[in-house]
Amino acid sequence: MKRALALLLLLLLPLSGCGGGDFSAFAPGEAERLVIYTSHKEEVYGPIVKEFQQRTGIWVEVVTGGSGELLERIAVEAEAPACDLMFGGGVESLAAYEQYFEPCTPAGVEYLRRVGRSDEGLWTPFSCLPLVLVYNTRLVSEGELTGWADLLDPRWKGRIAFADPTVSGSSYTAALTLFSCIEGDDWDILAALAANLDGGALSDSGDVVESVRSGSRYIGVTLEETALKQRSPEVGIVYPAEGTSAVPDGCALIKGARHPENARAFLDFVLGRDVQELLVSGLSRRSVRTDVHAPQDLPSEAELGIIDYDVHWAGGLKEEFSARWAALTEAAA
Amino acid sequence: MMKNLSFRSKLLLAFLLIGVVPLLICTLLMLNIFRVTLAGNARDAAEAELDGAARALDALLLEGVGVLDSLTQDPLIRAELGEPGSAASQSVYDSLYTLSSGLRGQADFALYSGAGELLFTTGTGSAAELGTHWGLLNAAAGGEAAFSGSEGSLYAARALFSGGAPIGYALMSLGSAQLDELFSAYLGTGGILLLDPFWDFVYRSQNAGDEGLAPLLRDRLLSGQDLSDGSGSEFYVRESAVSGFVLLYVQPEPVADWVMRLLYIVAAGTIVICLALCALASMLMSRQLFRPVRELNSAMGAVEEGKLDTRLEVRSTDEMGQLAGRFNRMAERLQAHLDESVRRRQELSEAQIRLMQAQLNPHFLYNTLDTVKWMGKINRVPEVATVAADLADILRSSISGDEFVTLGQELTTLGRYVEIQSIRFPGKFTLETDVDEAAADVLVPKLMLQPIVENSIIHGFAESGGRITVTARLEGGELEVTVSDDGCGMSEESLRRFRSADAGEGGRHHLGLRNVDAILRLHYGQEHGLRITSAEGRGTSVAITLPARFKED
Structure with missing residues (x-):
């Protein structure tokens, strides 16, 4: 009786799962996998990942997100890392999470520039991102804007496109570069900058070039990459006379990664000439290799006068900076 | 549980069980x-389409690679790429078009220099x-x-080597339009997705989902999930043997949701109708059965309360009709x-009343008779004394x-009675008794014999004298007493009048006999009345038969 009932129930059950079958044969084995967390945009990591897969046969799983968010995730997952390699993120952010990284020495390390390198090899710079000044060519004549000192010049008061440094990493770097390039007490300089911005800091660093191009601001501070990508006749680029900082973004091997060999292979690949040349030719970035040069129409690395930027100093200053900036902007408001 | 349900509910349950359950199953x-068959058909169709698409792609790629091979081996092209300008561009184009003529329209071919610059092309879309x-x-x-593969197009390339270094490249490209045409015959009801060996998106046909589908499938593959999780579509995969690329057939659910919903609604509707019919039929049936039962029930209640004139209407000849008839x-x-x-009780009461009327003031009568007796003795009239003493005895007994x-x-x-009557009518009759000794102890109703004897004396010997004989026999537990005379007997008419149950005007003549008869019948039952046999001129015989009972001591 019971058996008959069970049979009947079996017949009545909505039958399902009669689909395409087993796909696991198509999935790669553990040795052919690599998981990277990246804060780069798809246009940057897409071709690199694709080429890497084709050359090595390793399947890359890409997880995208903001660099702060991804690093926090790495910290949370420290016991059992899901990620093998952090690809992207300014080296000063990577420095703050260096306890989660595995030291490594990529192939061809002798060709890498010293700037932004970790002494222990905990992270490796991937591309250089110098800060530049931009100006509206219709509102500002050539030669009027020369360097960092102009940001404190009352002539530009309220007309500077400068992203909120407590929000934007590049803007924070710009503020600290200002401290390094101009004589005087750091916090006096910050107060002068805040006063000259006249409470008009932009909330998003992506808006800087557009606000200068549209004429709502006269001059602005942004990354060379951003300025070159959004290049237009109305926007001129000035490399500051005092020199500039070029904090690289980097990549780092995660401690306890499940696919460390594949991660090293990826690291070697992105620091190799092919990818570094792609950075310059296709992505408006500067290479970290000494044997890959900027295009002819841009100043060479030597001409930029890149200042020494201590990422640990920048990291340590962050908290006080934020507090002071908040006080200054509240006073202005 | 079942026992507590009313008959109507049981009937309804039975109807539902019979009517709805088989229908539901x-x-x-x-x-x-229906679903399983359809899904099976859809699967077979999808496999067939996918096999066809994979074969077509491989055939095209194989032929394309063949063309690339022949391009790289063509002397004219080799010479031109090895030393640009060494051949007329028309003759290079001639070779290019001639060698690729087999795939005209299906694919574009191009030649690139060793530095990657486009030199010759049969199409327009080459970089x-x-x-x-x-x-x-x-x-x-x-x-x-x-x-x-990228951006909807598939490319194949082959290098021309000279002295170990590439001097140029031959390239075949399949654009979206060309892939559309290639796969158009194999779409069926679904769509085709072309992915590279790492499951990155290359091309998708119509009906192959949106652009988010390929990354989603790749994620599922890498995380080991079932590809068709929750999306409603089924997926079938083939690998292109030539290129290592992956072809996915995307099949939407074989039965559209709304069809299934409609089927379920129709099924539910049928079941609801069946339910209603079952309820209706069971109600009608139970009413038909239940009405006579209820009527019988209430009629029985009425009888219980004493209304014995309650009758049921017999409507049918079935079991319920028979039941009603039996009840009636x-x-x-x-x-x-x-x-x-x-009626019997009334009769008994009447007899008792008559008896009581008869014994009115007996003590006075008794004392008077005693006085008469003594007066008879004092005045030496012994007959008076005897009569008075006998009458007193009879009175005491009565x-x-x-x-x-x-x-x-x-x-x-x-x-005693006979003694009185002998004095009244001296020499007119004699009484003889013939009684068994055992019979003398049998209990009989008081004054049972006197009216019978009186009847003989008054009617039987009205004109002449005679003899009265009383016999009593005890046989087989029954007492048989017979009183017979040899008088004039009873006429047929008076016998008939006595025997008729009607105690009307004529009954007055034999009031004594009638009373005895009534008393006997009341005490011992209808069959124990007086049995009178008589013939005119030859006397009368009255017989009584009683069950013998004795005094309890």
């Missing part, structure tokens, strides 16, 4: 068979420059035919029985509380 089975350290040309520099007969019998017992006396006592009383 049947419907569900049919729906599932003007390709990196030789990157991507397709870099891969082709390895020597084998290389494949690459039972009620009739009950009423007749009750009437009979009421007023005693006992209803029954022994036959012996009854005979003594009878003797």
Whole structure:
């Protein structure tokens, strides 16, 4: 009786799962996998990942997100890392999470520039991102804007496109570069900058070039990459006379990664000439290799006068900076 | 549980069980068979389409690679690429078009220089420059035919080597439009998705989901999930043997949701109708059965309360009709029985009243008779004394509380009576008794014999004298008493009048006999009345038969 009932129930059950079958044969084995967390945009990591897969046969799983968010995730997952390699993120952010990284020495390390390198090899710079000044060519004549000192010049008061440094990493770097390039007490300089911005800091660093191009601001501070990508006749680029900082973004091997060999292979690949040349030719970035040069129409690395930027100093200053900036902007408001 | 339900509920349950359950099972089975069959057909169709698409792609790629091979081996092209400008561009184009003529329209072919610059092309969409350290040309520099896909197009490339270094590249490209045409015959009801060996998106046909589908499938593959999780579509995969690319057939759910919903609604509707019909039928049936039962029930209640004239209407000849008929007969019998017992009680009461009237003031009579006796003795008239003493004895016997006396006592009383009558009518008759000794102790109703003897004396010997004989026999537990005379007998008419139950005007003549008859019948039953045999001129015989009972001591 019971058996008959069970049979009947079996017949009545909505039958399902009669689909395409087993796909696991198509999935790669553990040795052919690599998981990277990246804060780069798809246009940057897409071709690199694709080429890497084709050359090595390793399947890359890409997880995208903001660099702060991804690093926090790495910290949370420290016991059992899901990620093998952090690809992207300014080296000063990577420095703050260096306890989660595995030291490594990529192939061809002798060709890498010293700037932004970790002494222990905990992270490796991937591309250089110098800060530049931009100006509206219709509102500002050539030669009027020369360097960092102009940001404190009352002539530009309220007309500077400068992203909120407590929000934007590049803007924070710009503020600290200002401290390094101009004589005087750091916090006096910050107060002068805040006063000259006249409470008009932009909330998003992506808006800087557009606000200068549209004429709502006269001059602005942004990354060379951003300025070159959004290049237009109305926007001129000035490399500051005092020199500039070029904090690289980097990549780092995660401690306890499940696919460390594949991660090293990826690291070697992105620091190799092919990818570094792609950075310059296709992505408006500067290479970290000494044997890959900027295009002819841009100043060479030597001409930029890149200042020494201590990422640990920048990291340590962050908290006080934020507090002071908040006080200054509240006073202005 | 079942026992507590009313008959109507049981009937309804039974109807539902019979009517709905098989229907429900049947419907569900049919729906599932329908679904499973359809899904099976869809799977077969999808596999067939996918096989066809994979074969077509491989055939095209194989032929394309063949064309690339022949391009790389063509002397004219080799010469031109090895030393640009060495051949007329028309003759290079001639070679290019001639060698690729087999695939005209299905694919475009192009020649690139060793530095990756576009030199000759049969199409319009080829990139003007390709990196030789990157991507397709870099891969082709390895020597084998290389494949690459992006933005809806599929490319194959082969390098021309001269002295170990590539001097140029031959490239085949399949644009979206060409892939559309290639796969158009194999779409069926679904769509085709072309992915590279790492499951990155290359091309999708119509009906192959949106652009988010390929990354989603790749994620599922890498995380080990089932590809078709929750999306409603089924997926079928083939690998292109030539290129290592992956073809996915995307099949939407074989039965559209709304069709299934409609089927379920129809099934539910059928079941609801069936439910309603079951309820209706069971209600009608139960009403038909239940009405007679209810009527019978209430009629029985009425009878219970004493309304014996309750009758049921017999409507049919089925079991319920028979039941009603039986009930009616039972009620009739009950009423007749009750009437009979009421009548009997009335008769008994009347007899008792008459008796009581007869014993009016007995002590006065008794004392008077005593006085008369003594006066008779004092005045030396012995007949008066005897008559008075006999009458007093009879009176005492008649007023005693006992209803029954022994036959012996009854005979003594009878003797007193006869003594009186002998004095009244001297020499007219004689009494003889012939009684068994055992019979003398049998109990009989008091004054049972006197009226019979009186009847003989008054009517039988009205004109002449005679002899009265009383016999009593005890046989087989029954007492048989016979009083017979040899008088003039009873006429036929008076006998008939006595025997008729009607105690009307004529009954007055034999009031004494009638009373005895009534008393006997009341005490011992209808069959124990007086049996009178008489013939005119030859005397009368009255017989009594009683069950013998004795005094309890």
